[in-house]
Amino acid sequence: MMKKQNDNSVHSQENPVDQSATKKPKNTEESNVQIYTGLILVDLLHLDFRNFFSRYKVDLIGFFGSLAFAFLIVLATWLISRIGS
Amino acid sequence: MLSLHPIDIAIVVLYLLAVVGIGLWSLRKINDQNDFFLAGRSLNKFLQMMINFGSGTHTDQAVIVAGKTYQVGLSGIWYQWLWMFCTPFYWMIAPIIRRLRCVTCADFFQERFSNGFSVYYACVGIVILIIDTGIMLQATGITFEGMTKGAIQAEYTWFFLVLMLVFYGVLGGLLAAALTDAIQGILTVVLSFLLIPFMLYEVGGMHSLHEKLDPEMFSLVAAEGTKGLTLFWIIIVSFNGLVGIVVQPHNMLVVGSGKTEMDSRVGQCFGNFIKRFCTVAWAFIGIGCVAMYSLEDLGGEPERAFGHAVTDLLPVGFRGLMLISILAAVMSTCDAFMVSGSALFTNHIYAKFLRKKTE
Numbered sequence: 359m360m361k362k363q364n365d366n367s368v369h370s371q372e373n374p375v376d377q378s379a380t381k382k383p384k385n386t387e388e389s390n391v392q393i394y395t396g397l398i399l400v401d402l403l404h405l406d407f408r409n410f411f412s413r414y415k416v417d418l419i420g421f422f423g424s425l426a427f428a429f430l431i432v433l434a435t436w437l438i439s440r441i442g443s
Numbered sequence: 444m445l446s447l448h449p450i451d452i453a454i455v456v457l458y459l460l461a462v463v464g465i466g467l468w469s470l471r472k473i474n475d476q477n478d479f480f481l482a483g484r485s486l487n488k489f490l491q492m493m494i495n496f497g498s499g500t501h502t503d504q505a506v507i508v509a510g511k512t513y514q515v516g517l518s519g520i521w522y523q524w525l526w527m528f529c530t531p532f533y534w535m536i537a538p539i540i541r542r543l544r545c546v547t548c549a550d551f552f553q554e555r556f557s558n559g560f561s562v563y564y565a566c567v568g569i570v571i572l573i574i575d576t577g578i579m580l581q582a583t584g585i586t587f588e589g590m591t592k593g594a595i596q597a598e599y600t601w602f603f604l605v606l607m608l609v610f611y612g613v614l615g616g617l618l619a620a621a622l623t624d625a626i627q628g629i630l631t632v633v634l635s636f637l638l639i640p641f642m643l644y645e646v647g648g649m650h651s652l653h654e655k656l657d658p659e660m661f662s663l664v665a666a667e668g669t670k671g672l673t674l675f676w677i678i679i680v681s682f683n684g685l686v687g688i689v690v691q692p693h694n695m696l697v698v699g700s701g702k703t704e705m706d707s708r709v710g711q712c713f714g715n716f717i718k719r720f721c722t723v724a725w726a727f728i729g730i731g732c733v734a735m736y737s738l739e740d741l742g743g744e745p746e747r748a749f750g751h752a753v754t755d756l757l758p759v760g761f762r763g764l765m766l767i768s769i770l771a772a773v774m775s776t777c778d779a780f781m782v783s784g785s786a787l788f789t790n791h792i793y794a795k796f797l798r799k800k801t802e
Contacts, residue, residue, distance in 0.1 A: 397535065397538055397539060398535060399535050399536065399539060400539060416705075417534070417535050420531075420534040420535070420708060420712070421531050421532070421534050421535055422531075424530060424531035424533075424534050424712050424716075425528075425531040427531075427716060428527050428530055428716075431527070431716070431719055431720060431723070432527070432663070434723075435517075435520070435663065435723050435726075436663055438727070439517055439661040439663070440661075441649045442648060442649030442650035442652065442653050443649075443653045443658075443661070
């Protein structure tokens with residue numbers, strides 16, 4: 359069963375697993391070409407810096423957003439501990 | 444003795460009936476292994492968040508964090524927050540796990556390395572899951588025994604929990620686990636925050652807490668040479684947590700059950716953020732206990748702080764809610780562990796060794 363499912367490997371740029379993993383760029387010359395939404399950790403050893411932000415937008419926004427959220431929780435905890443001091 | 448009001452008992456009974464009902468309903472959705480182990484890869488963002496939160500959060504963590512903050516101050520929060528700065532990485536790891544299309548890490552090791560390695564991982568994984576489940580059940584049994592002053596003995600709690608877990612877990616697989624985790628996750632948040640208002644009332648508010656305690660107790664990072672957790676310790680343990688999270692036996696199964704990659708990302712990342720949020724409440728309960736109890740009151744064991752606070756602070760009516768919250772926190776973890784252990788055993792021990800013999 360696994361062999362059958364594995365035709366979508368992590369490196370498979372031609373067969374992304376989700377529809378959300380591909381997108382068409384807006385207002386660019388390549389508008390008729392699908393840009394693969396890559397995964398930074400998978401492409402780490404051969405990062406393509408062309409369209410870097412578009413390519414890794416989901417990874418970048420999510421990661422830095424989550425990192426900000428983590429700092430926000432720490433900050434909120436510190437502020438709560440200051441209440442009444 | 445802990446007096447349970449009929450309303451408390453009714454809450455507990457209703458909760459247990461709901462869990463059994465979900466197990467029976469989920470049975471209709473199970474057609475093959477993929478449905479049983481991965482809920483047909485159909486979990487949306489909310490269910491993904493809840494199953495990630497539920498499978499990673501259990502009662503003994505609340506007890507330990509409260510105990511540690513009682514001992515070393517607010518910096519004791521890092522005993523559970525050691526994965527805080529690993530959590531953003533989950534956003535990038537989750538789609539990789541989902542794209543692997545493996546049920547467990549052992550499947551990945553089989554493809555990447557060898558059959559023998561996957562069997563080895565399966566054996567180690569099953570032992571880890573059994574030990575973890577045993578520790579959680581034991582901690583819950585003892586907590587119940589403490590809360591009811593011996594009225595409900597630990598052995599009865601273990602037997603009852605195992606019976607419930609096996610019943611709805613075997614019937615509904617990961618789907619039943621995910622659906623019950625949606626309820627149990629909410630109850631775990633209740634467990635975390637329910638005590639806070641009662642505790643603040645008891646100690647006279649945050650201002651009074653600051654007057655009674657050493658300012659060092661409110662420091663998130665302990666200074667070098669003190670008994671708390673220093674910045675160096677926090678950085679090293681955070682890095683260690685990042686390395687270890689990927690190969691946890693239940694992780695691939697839980698994260699891989701997302702409907703889309705985005706569901707898996709949101710579920711793993713923000714499901715774990717809910718836990719980080721709850722940890723704040725556990726830590727402040729520990730701080731409050733410093734003002735309420737001496738170490739002698741706790742019999743020399745700081746880990747008893749949480750149990751004492753529950754027994755002393757909660758009025759009748761809230762105790763039933765706390766009881767099912769404790770049950771929920773344990774069951775939501777154990778159900779995911781049970782399905783993971785089942786997947787490891789079925790695919791890598793039964794299918795490879797036992798089925799051949801029976802055929």
